[in-house]
Amino acid sequence: MTNQTTHPDQITIGVFDSGFGGLTVLRELLPLIPAARYLYLGDTARLPYGSKSRETIARYAVSSARFLLDQGADLLVIACNTATALALDDIRTAALPIPVLGVIEPGAQAAAKVTLAARESTGQTPGSQILVLATTATVQSHAYSHALARLSIHATEKACPLLVPLVEEGWIDHPVTREVARIYLSEALAEDRSINTLLLGCTHYPLLHPLLQQTLVDLGRPLTLIDSAQATAQAVAACFQQASPLRERKGALCTFYATDFTDKFERLGSRFLGQPLSGVHLIDLGG
Amino acid sequence: MTNQTTHPDQITIGVFDSGFGGLTVLRELLPLIPAARYLYLGDTARLPYGSKSRETIARYAVSSARFLLDQGADLLVIACNTATALALDDIRTAALPIPVLGVIEPGAQAAAKVTLAARESTGQTPGSQILVLATTATVQSHAYSHALARLSIHATEKACPLLVPLVEEGWIDHPVTREVARIYLSEALAEDRSINTLLLGCTHYPLLHPLLQQTLVDLGRPLTLIDSAQATAQAVAACFQQASPLRERKGALCTFYATDFTDKFERLGSRFLGQPLSGVHLIDLGG
Numbered sequence: 003m004t005n006q007t008t009h010p011d012q013i014t015i016g017v018f019d020s021g022f023g024g025l026t027v028l029r030e031l032l033p034l035i036p037a038a039r040y041l042y043l044g045d046t047a048r049l050p051y052g053s054k055s056r057e058t059i060a061r062y063a064v065s066s067a068r069f070l071l072d073q074g075a076d077l078l079v080i081a082c083n084t085a086t087a088l089a090l091d092d093i094r095t096a097a098l099p100i101p102v103l104g105v106i107e108p109g110a111q112a113a114a115k116v117t118l119a120a121r122e123s124t125g126q127t128p129g130s131q132i133l134v135l136a137t138t139a140t141v142q143s144h145a146y147s148h149a150l151a152r153l154s155i156h157a158t159e160k161a162c163p164l165l166v167p168l169v170e171e172g173w174i175d176h177p178v179t180r181e182v183a184r185i186y187l188s189e190a191l192a193e194d195r196s197i198n199t200l201l202l203g204c205t206h207y208p209l210l211h212p213l214l215q216q217t218l219v220d221l222g223r224p225l226t227l228i229d230s231a232q233a234t235a236q237a238v239a240a241c242f243q244q245a246s247p248l249r250e251r252k253g254a255l256c257t258f259y260a261t262d263f264t265d266k267f268e269r270l271g272s273r274f275l276g277q278p279l280s281g282v283h284l285i286d287l288g289g
Numbered sequence: 290m291t292n293q294t295t296h297p298d299q300i301t302i303g304v305f306d307s308g309f310g311g312l313t314v315l316r317e318l319l320p321l322i323p324a325a326r327y328l329y330l331g332d333t334a335r336l337p338y339g340s341k342s343r344e345t346i347a348r349y350a351v352s353s354a355r356f357l358l359d360q361g362a363d364l365l366v367i368a369c370n371t372a373t374a375l376a377l378d379d380i381r382t383a384a385l386p387i388p389v390l391g392v393i394e395p396g397a398q399a400a401a402k403v404t405l406a407a408r409e410s411t412g413q414t415p416g417s418q419i420l421v422l423a424t425t426a427t428v429q430s431h432a433y434s435h436a437l438a439r440l441s442i443h444a445t446e447k448a449c450p451l452l453v454p455l456v457e458e459g460w461i462d463h464p465v466t467r468e469v470a471r472i473y474l475s476e477a478l479a480e481d482r483s484i485n486t487l488l489l490g491c492t493h494y495p496l497l498h499p500l501l502q503q504t505l506v507d508l509g510r511p512l513t514l515i516d517s518a519q520a521t522a523q524a525v526a527a528c529f530q531q532a533s534p535l536r537e538r539k540g541a542l543c544t545f546y547a548t549d550f551t552d553k554f555e556r557l558g559s560r561f562l563g564q565p566l567s568g569v570h571l572i573d574l575g576g
Contacts (some may be wrong), residue, residue: 048335058334058549164465167454178451178468184515185465262345288575 014039015238016075018066020051022267023205024081025274027105028178030235030255031079035242040256041073045287047262050166051084052137052204059139064096065287069259070200071097079238080104083230084137084205089146096251101241105205108237109230110149113201116226117155120198132157132224133190135214136203137166146203158197160190162204169206170270175213183210183217191223200225208232209274222269300456301326303362305353307338309554310453310492311368312561314392315543317522318366322529328360331558332574334548337453337492338371339424346426347376351383352574356546358384366525367391370517371424371493374432387529392492395524396517400488403513404442407485414524419444420477420512422501423490424453433490443482447477449491457557462500470497470504474556478510487512495519496561509531545569 015038017028028042045051045066051059063085067078078097080086085093086104094102117131134146134157141161150157165186168179191197200218202208208229218224260267260282271279302325304315315329332338332353338346344378350372354365365384366375372380381389404418421433421444428448437444452473455466478484487505489495495516505511547554547569558566 047341049340050337053336053553054334055549162456164451164454167451173448178472179467181465181468263343266340 013076014041014074016040016067016070016073016078017042017081018045018063018078018085019043019080019082020045020049020062020085022046022274024079025271025279026142026205026208026229026231027079027081027234029274029276030232031238032256034235034239036209041070041071041075041259042256043259043285044261044267046260046267047287050137051082051088052139052163052166054139056088056143059085060092062287063089064092067093067097067102069285069287071100073257073259077238077241078102079234081205081231081234083140083145083205085142087140087143097203103234103238105188105230105234106145106149106203108233109201109203110146110153112157112227112230112233112236113151113199114153116228117199118153120226131155131196132199132201133187133194133197134159134201134203135138135162135165135186135190135207137161138163138204146201157201158190158194159203160186162186165210166204166206169209172273174209179210179213180217183214184221187214187217187223188221191221198224198225201228201230203230204224205231206274259285261285261287297556300363301361303327303354303357303360303365304368305350305357305365305372306369306492307332307349307372308336309333309558309561311366311520312558312566313492313495314366314368314521316561316563317519318525319543321522321526328357328362328546329461329543330357330546330548330572331554332548333554334574337424338369338375339426339450339453341426343375344431346372347379349574350376351379352556354380354384354389356572356574358387360544360546363387364525364528365389366521368426368492368518368521368543370432371430374427374430390521390525392517392521392573393436393490395520396488396490396515397433397440399517399520399523400515400521401437401440401442403515404486405440407513418442418483419486419488420474420484421446421490422449422452422473422477422494424448425450427490432556433488444488445477445481448474448492449473451495453491453493456496459560461496466497466500467504470501471508474501474504474510475508478508484510485512487517488515488517490517492518493561509510546572548572548574 021044048062083105086106088102113132138161140157147157164182173179210233267282308331335349370392373393377391400419425448428446434444451469462468495518556570
């Protein structure tokens, strides 16, 4: 793709994550841009990125981005909060000349829109109005609070390291997960009464959307939930809608790659994608 | 070291794990063999091994073992259940000519001793007498049940994927961890009434020893707990005690290496080692 006005039925969208979580972004992309071809890469041999250093994450993410570029991607979606937070610039440099979109800017912009609308309608004094839930590495990078600060919004960030393993255990609607969510949310919300928006800053968290929403109600703090996965898919779609209306094609063409364990990828991945997933190609990126 | 009768104040013991967990083995080694030099390597850039395939784990573990061999290790302790379960033979081949001990045989033997003694004293009919708690990859390898079958004992294995993240969150004595332990243990114990021994088949679990013991009491099933970390340290010490009694040296010499994030290594590692830990060297094994 030479520019972002190319019609979507001529393009290949590369979607990259450290594991399965990015499939929640692909899930949102499929109905929005059904005419595109998709290449999905989960760097499952080297996951999780969330507990690793910036240098390591950048090295892993760049080699993954290059793989998708070599496979013919015309546009790259970094469907991984940690890789976007810590390595988007490195990936953009490595993946030139194709456009690279991360999940943080779209998520921050969608949350900011809700918060600014609420501020206007209620005349609420600005405080820490958005609560971001994310992995430890994403929180430590402060990528969301920096992105929101550029939009004149102060954010509270909360690392929730147990939510990913709970989702991967399949405890999507489980008393233990409800208790962990209650602990994390009440700790974070106790700090600031002015929070009105909850931003899900990890691609695993959309699977906990109903549980988190119920927990907020139980805590007496029914916030608006914004999902970075959904916001990112909309940002990608917006690139094309400016050019021409999207045409339908029967079933998008998806090719899946993983650096490890294809059976686990298929089993867990279907849960994230929201539909059966098969024929995953095992690839070796070294390491 | 040319054979296992060399005196311990002349030897260097290499201890390897994917992360911090193996420090529980080093913690047990220090008082047992205080005269040795220790090299500890945590392959933190590529952890966790527990969710990865045999081929990937073998590649990572072999490069780590070679690093410790190059640094002068005379004996290698694979202080990682997953690496022992899936890659001990590969490591032994790669690390020749030095001896390599894993955590599974010593743990299985210690548990078997307790179980066989109980069988003799109670005349209990043999059933599934040992319950092994471990990571998903260790359980899927059936390394413990194979090792115990060679000792004529049938084992029940239970994958507990949430216990490692709970320990790393620092929720060592926390209501959520108690509830997760209750769920895992009651699921596993419901299967067989003849279980009399609980084998901790992951180096993170010693930190949960008191919590697990209390949970068993609460469930009305007070089993004997066997810790693979402790059993392994005793197996290493036994190599030398056959040769000559161990001499004291003031404070063992430990050198720590990690493939990522030395600050996290120091912070979390001290918890596992049971004493302050500093001066971790960051190394690159590629990948």
